Amino acid sequence: MFYREAGQYKTSYAADQATFPILQDRIGIGIILFVAAVIIPLFGNDFLLQAVMTPFLVFALATIGLNLLTGYTGLLSLGTGAFMGVGAYACYKLTTIFPDVNIIVWIVCSGFFSAAVGVLFGLPSLRIKGFYLAVATLAAQFFLSWCFIRVPWLYNYNVSGAIEVPQRSLFGIPVTGPNSAPVTRYLIVLTIVVVMTWLASNLIRGRIGRMWMAVRDMDIAAELIGIRLLNTKLLAFAVSSFYCGVAGAMMVFLWYGGAEADVFSINQSFTILFMVIIGGLGSLVGSFFGAALIYILPIILRFVPAELGVPLNAATVEHLTFIIVGALIIVFLIVEPHGLARLWQIAKQKLRVWPFPY
Amino acid sequence: MQKKHLVLGAAFAALIGGVFVPPPAQAQDTIYIPLFTYRTGPFAGSGIPIANGMADYLNMLNERDGGIGGVKLQVEECETGYDTKKGVECYESVKSKKPVVINPYSTGITLQLIPKAAVDKIPVLSMAYGLSASADGTNFPWVFNPPVTYWDGASVFVKYAAQKEGGFDKLKGKKLGLVHLDAPYGKEPIPLLEALAKEYGFELKLYPVPASEMQNQSSLWLNVRRDRPDWIYLQGWGAMNPTAVKEAAKINFPMDRLIGVWWSGGDDDARPAGDGAKGYSSLDFHAVGTDFPVIKDIQKYVVDKGKSQVQKEKVGENLYNRGVYNSMLVxxxxxxxxxxxxxxxxxxxxxxxxxxxLNITEDRLKEMGAAGFAAPVRTSCTDHNGHHKVFMATWDGTKWVKSSDWMEPIKDKVRPLIESAAKTYVESNAGWPKRTEPCDKSS
Known part of the structure; x- marks a missing residue:
C-alpha cells in the first residue's frame, strides 16, 4: 500500500531511467539526506558526529569501493586496508609537499595514487581467479604494510613513524587538525560520500557497470561478446582502489587526525570485506547497511548495559559485544545469505503488497 | 504477534535513541577521572594488572579519605583493547563529562590525543610512555610524561652496559641490540640509541618485531644468534615480552645482558621462561611487593572488601604497582x-x-605511605618529565628484586634531543599553538 508504484506514469526516457524512478524512493532519499545534512549536524553532539557518523560514512565509502570490485566484478580482494593506506599516505605526502593546495583537492587526488597501485596489483587478476586472486592481493596487503613501516620517506622521517595531520583550512575555517570542528569534518565527509556514491550508482548502471557484471557472471562469455577482460578487470581495480584510497585519506585526515601504519593492517581489510558480505554483494545500499551493522552496532551495544542501569565493568561489556555481534552476523547470514540488502529488498516487496499478501 | 513486534521495535528504538542523548550534567561535587584500560585483546596480559592498580588506588582514596581534599573521585574505565580507534572513541565519549586528566595507556592513543589536549583543555598524563619530545613543556603545555622518558631509559641501559664493561670507552666496537615492537612505542628509543652509538662508537643492531608476529620470534632470535650482540635492550609490550624472554633463554643468550624497558618487566613476562629467565633485568622506577603502608591500605579498604577485580595474590606485582604509581601521580x-x-x-x-x-618529596611520599616505594618526582613548566632516576630490577626466578642503585639518565644527552625533537614536531605541524598558559610560581 505504502510502497506501490502503480499510477506513476513515465512520459520520457529520462524519467524512466532516473536513479530513483519511484516517487516513494525519492521521498525516502530526500528525508535521509535531510536528516544527514541538516538534522544531525544541528542536533547531534560531538560524540555522535565524531565517533559514530564520520567513521560510518568513511567505512561505507570503503565498502562501496570493495563492493565495486568484489560484488560487481567478482574479483576477491584482501588488499583493501593497504589501498586505503596508499590513499592516506599519498594525501599526507601531497599536503606536506604542497601545503597551499586545498586539502579536499588532495583527499580526492590521493585516490588516483591508490588507483595506480591497485592497477599494478590487479595485473594478476587476468590469470587467476577466486581464492588464488585473494592470495595475490594478500601479497599487496603485506607488501604495502611493510612499506608504510619501512619507508621513512612516506612519513617524513617522523621519529615515531606515525603520520600527523597538519591544520588546513577551507575559506578560513579549519577542516583538518585538532582545531577543526567535528561538524565541519562531518559535512565534508558527507558531501564526498554522497557525491561518490551517486557517481558509483551511475557507473554501475552504465556500460562500464554492465561490463563488470558480465565479467562477474561468466568471464568467457563476456570475452566472446567482445568485452576486453584485461581492461575491464584493471578498470575495476582502479575504480575500487580509488574509492578505497579516498576513504583512507578521509579516515586519517577527517576522522583520526593522525595514524600509524598499524591502522591499515590486514584486520582493516577483513573488516571491510565483512561489511561487503554482510551488507550484500553487488549492492550500494548494502554497503551502507554492512558498515552500519559492523561499526555502529558494537557502539550501541556498549551503551546498552549503562542505559538499562546494569552495572557491568568495561571489559565484560567488551566481551559481550564481541559475542553478540558475532552471533548476529551468523544469524543474519543464516536468515539471508545474500546480505542485508536482500532483506531490504524483501521488506520492500512486502510493503508493496501490504496489507493484502496475495 | 504484530503488537509484540511493535513493542519490541519501539523498545529497541528507544534504546538506540537513548544512546545519543547527551548524558545529564555531572553532579558538581565529584572529580571525574576516566581510565583508559585494556582488559581484552593481545595486550591484555600487560593491561589487566595496570588497570587494577590504577583503579584500586583511586578507589582506596575514596574509601579511606573520602576522595581528595574531601571531594569524591568518580572513576570510570573505558575499554580500549590497546586499539587506537577505540581509544579515540573512548576519548570522544568521556570528553563531555569534563575529565580532569586523561590516561591513554597506549603510545598510539597518546599520539592522537596530543594535538587535541590543548584544544579541549584536558591534560594528558602519559606516565613514562608516549612521545618522548612531549617532555618539553614550552611546546607541549598540556602533555606530561613523568617520571622518565623512553630516551632516559635507553640512556640508562647504555650507561649500565658501560658500567659493566668497565667504562664508556670500553663500549667502542661492542654490539648493542634493540629488540623492539614495530610500532611507534617500540621505535621511540631508536634516535637516542643512534646518537649514543655515534658518540661512544658502539654498533646498534635493530630487531623489529611486527605486532602480528609477536608470538613468533624464532627467526628474529636466529638473527640475534648470528650477530652475537653483547647487550640487548628489549622494548616490548603485551605478548611480545614473554616470547622474547623465552626465546632468549632458548638460544642461551646471557640473561644478565638482556635488559628490558620498564614495560617489559611484568611478572608474567618473566615467569613463563621458568629458570631460564633468572638474571633477566628490567628498568624500574617504583618498588614491587606489598610492604608499603599504601599497598596495605589498598588491600584493607578495597581488595579485601571485594571492590577490586584483582586476584588477591597479584597485588604488589610489578605492573600492578605501576598502575598504583600512575594513580599516585594523578x-x-x-x-x-x-x-x-x-x-x-x-x-x-x-x-x-x-x-x-608536581613536587613529591621524600616527606610527602612518607605521608602517602609510600616511603621507599618510588623516588621523589618534580616537574616544572619547561620540564614536564623531570628525567628522574631509575633502577634495575632482576628476576630471581619467582619475583623481581632490586639489583642496582638508583641511576641517573644521561640527561645532558637526552634533553637537547628532546628539545630539538619538540621543535621538529612543531615545525612539521604548521599552526601548532604557541604556549599561552602562564607559569605558576613554584611553591
Whole structure:
C-alpha cells in the first residue's frame, strides 16, 4: 500500500531511467539526506558526529569501493586496508609537499595514487581467479604494510613513524587538525560520500557497470561478446582502489587526525570485506547497511548495559559485544545469505503488497 | 504477534535513541577521572594488572579519605583493547563529562590525543610512555610524561652496559641490540640509541618485531644468534615480552645482558621462561611487593572488601604497582591543583597547573605511605618529565628484586634531543599553538 508504484506514469526516457524512478524512493532519499545534512549536524553532539557518523560514512565509502570490485566484478580482494593506506599516505605526502593546495583537492587526488597501485596489483587478476586472486592481493596487503613501516620517506622521517595531520583550512575555517570542528569534518565527509556514491550508482548502471557484471557472471562469455577482460578487470581495480584510497585519506585526515601504519593492517581489510558480505554483494545500499551493522552496532551495544542501569565493568561489556555481534552476523547470514540488502529488498516487496499478501 | 513486534521495535528504538542523548550534567561535587584500560585483546596480559592498580588506588582514596581534599573521585574505565580507534572513541565519549586528566595507556592513543589536549583543555598524563619530545613543556603545555622518558631509559641501559664493561670507552666496537615492537612505542628509543652509538662508537643492531608476529620470534632470535650482540635492550609490550624472554633463554643468550624497558618487566613476562629467565633485568622506577603502608591500605579498604577485580595474590606485582604509581601521580596532581587554586572541585585546566607544579618529596611520599616505594618526582613548566632516576630490577626466578642503585639518565644527552625533537614536531605541524598558559610560581 505504502510502497506501490502503480499510477506513476513515465512520459520520457529520462524519467524512466532516473536513479530513483519511484516517487516513494525519492521521498525516502530526500528525508535521509535531510536528516544527514541538516538534522544531525544541528542536533547531534560531538560524540555522535565524531565517533559514530564520520567513521560510518568513511567505512561505507570503503565498502562501496570493495563492493565495486568484489560484488560487481567478482574479483576477491584482501588488499583493501593497504589501498586505503596508499590513499592516506599519498594525501599526507601531497599536503606536506604542497601545503597551499586545498586539502579536499588532495583527499580526492590521493585516490588516483591508490588507483595506480591497485592497477599494478590487479595485473594478476587476468590469470587467476577466486581464492588464488585473494592470495595475490594478500601479497599487496603485506607488501604495502611493510612499506608504510619501512619507508621513512612516506612519513617524513617522523621519529615515531606515525603520520600527523597538519591544520588546513577551507575559506578560513579549519577542516583538518585538532582545531577543526567535528561538524565541519562531518559535512565534508558527507558531501564526498554522497557525491561518490551517486557517481558509483551511475557507473554501475552504465556500460562500464554492465561490463563488470558480465565479467562477474561468466568471464568467457563476456570475452566472446567482445568485452576486453584485461581492461575491464584493471578498470575495476582502479575504480575500487580509488574509492578505497579516498576513504583512507578521509579516515586519517577527517576522522583520526593522525595514524600509524598499524591502522591499515590486514584486520582493516577483513573488516571491510565483512561489511561487503554482510551488507550484500553487488549492492550500494548494502554497503551502507554492512558498515552500519559492523561499526555502529558494537557502539550501541556498549551503551546498552549503562542505559538499562546494569552495572557491568568495561571489559565484560567488551566481551559481550564481541559475542553478540558475532552471533548476529551468523544469524543474519543464516536468515539471508545474500546480505542485508536482500532483506531490504524483501521488506520492500512486502510493503508493496501490504496489507493484502496475495 | 504484530503488537509484540511493535513493542519490541519501539523498545529497541528507544534504546538506540537513548544512546545519543547527551548524558545529564555531572553532579558538581565529584572529580571525574576516566581510565583508559585494556582488559581484552593481545595486550591484555600487560593491561589487566595496570588497570587494577590504577583503579584500586583511586578507589582506596575514596574509601579511606573520602576522595581528595574531601571531594569524591568518580572513576570510570573505558575499554580500549590497546586499539587506537577505540581509544579515540573512548576519548570522544568521556570528553563531555569534563575529565580532569586523561590516561591513554597506549603510545598510539597518546599520539592522537596530543594535538587535541590543548584544544579541549584536558591534560594528558602519559606516565613514562608516549612521545618522548612531549617532555618539553614550552611546546607541549598540556602533555606530561613523568617520571622518565623512553630516551632516559635507553640512556640508562647504555650507561649500565658501560658500567659493566668497565667504562664508556670500553663500549667502542661492542654490539648493542634493540629488540623492539614495530610500532611507534617500540621505535621511540631508536634516535637516542643512534646518537649514543655515534658518540661512544658502539654498533646498534635493530630487531623489529611486527605486532602480528609477536608470538613468533624464532627467526628474529636466529638473527640475534648470528650477530652475537653483547647487550640487548628489549622494548616490548603485551605478548611480545614473554616470547622474547623465552626465546632468549632458548638460544642461551646471557640473561644478565638482556635488559628490558620498564614495560617489559611484568611478572608474567618473566615467569613463563621458568629458570631460564633468572638474571633477566628490567628498568624500574617504583618498588614491587606489598610492604608499603599504601599497598596495605589498598588491600584493607578495597581488595579485601571485594571492590577490586584483582586476584588477591597479584597485588604488589610489578605492573600492578605501576598502575598504583600512575594513580599516585594523578592524585598528587589533583591535590596540588587544589592547593594552587583553593578550589575543591578542580577542572582540567587546574590539574594541568597541578601536573606542572608536581613536587613529591621524600616527606610527602612518607605521608602517602609510600616511603621507599618510588623516588621523589618534580616537574616544572619547561620540564614536564623531570628525567628522574631509575633502577634495575632482576628476576630471581619467582619475583623481581632490586639489583642496582638508583641511576641517573644521561640527561645532558637526552634533553637537547628532546628539545630539538619538540621543535621538529612543531615545525612539521604548521599552526601548532604557541604556549599561552602562564607559569605558576613554584611553591
Amino acid at each position: 592524585a598528587e596532581a589533583i591535590r596540588t591543583a587544589q592547593q594552587l587554586t583553593g578550589k575543591k572541585v578542580v577542572t582540567g585546566e587546574d590539574v594541568r597547573r597541578g601536573l606542572e607544579q
